[in-house]
Structure formats: structure tokens, C-alpha cells
Amino acid sequence: MTRNLKEMLIPGALLPAQIFHHSFNRYLFFDIDICTSCELMHTVQKLVRAGFGLEGGVEVYSASEYESLNMFRVADDWVQAITSCEKYLRNAGDYGGLILLDTSKQWALFQPRPVDMGIFAFNSQVEFEKFVPDIYDYFFSCADIKNWISRKTEHDVALVETVGYEVLSALNKNYCV
Structure with a gap:
């Protein structure tokens, strides 16, 4: 497990238990597969851009093996970046979910398996509803x-x-x- 992932996640922990080493100031939950829902990927990208800007990087890990799969910039095409990770996992026989981490550790997204609930944790006071009016089509609070x-x-x-x-x-x- 790489340093950023070790610093963010409690190994082996699953929702609804506490999965993060430290608290974030806000949490949103979802029950849609992040790997296959382009709408969810776009919504997460809009939230990250609204709360943290276009600068920064995203690290992607396999939720089952904690293997580093990809790193891309916030400004990149998230659908392409996440879809390529999902294809890699399926070809390797890994049907687990994904973990996305902000390289500056201001947010994290965790979904252990496509059929499991996921969590988007972040440190931001931005009123996301102003920037992403359909936020609650994909998340619950x-x-x-x-x-x-x-x-x-x-x-x-x-x-x-x-x-x-x-x-x-x-x-x-x-x-x-």
C-alpha cells in the first residue's frame, strides 16, 4: 500500500465502520458503481472542481488489492481515466471497487465493490448545490x-x-x- 493510501485508510475497514485514519469535515454517500456510472464520475469531478479547483492530482487504487492503478489531474477526463482502471481490473479478474485520493489529501472516495455503498469524504465548506444542482441524484447526506x-x-x-x-x-x- 503506498504512503498516501496508508495515511488515509484504515486497512481492511469497510463501511459503515470508520474507514479513514482522520476525520474530514463533510461526507456524502452513494450506492452507484463509480466504475460504470459516467454520470457519477462527472458529478464527483464537478464537486472536486467546485471545492478544490482544477489544480491537483488524483490517485486511483484497487479497493481489493490496494494496487495503484492510475494517477491523473483534476482537469483531465475522469471518465476515460476511471474507465481504463475498471477495464484493467476486469481483465485481471478483480471485480472490486476503486479508491480515489486527492494528492493533497483534501478528499477521498472509497467504494469497496461495485455493489457496495461508497463514501466521498472531503474538507470543504463550499455549498456544492450551487455548482452541482443534481448532486442529490447521486449522493445522500x-x-x-x-x-x-x-x-x-x-x-x-x-x-x-x-x-x-x-x-x-x-x-x-x-x-x-
């Missing part, structure tokens, strides 16, 4: 989790039954307090 576990509506009850109260409560405890 700590406020969403708190609303869901309150079970005030039928939708909340159904969602809690589907995802699991324990999972949502653990996300809330580990990332939203």
Missing part, C-alpha cells in the same frame, strides 16, 4: 440519514427496512455526529 432513521414518513420506514437500521445508525454514528 448525513441529513438524509438522520431523517431516514427518524422514520417520520412511509418512505423513511421503507428505506430503513431496505438498507437496515444498523447500517444507517452506524453511518450516522461514525460520520455524522
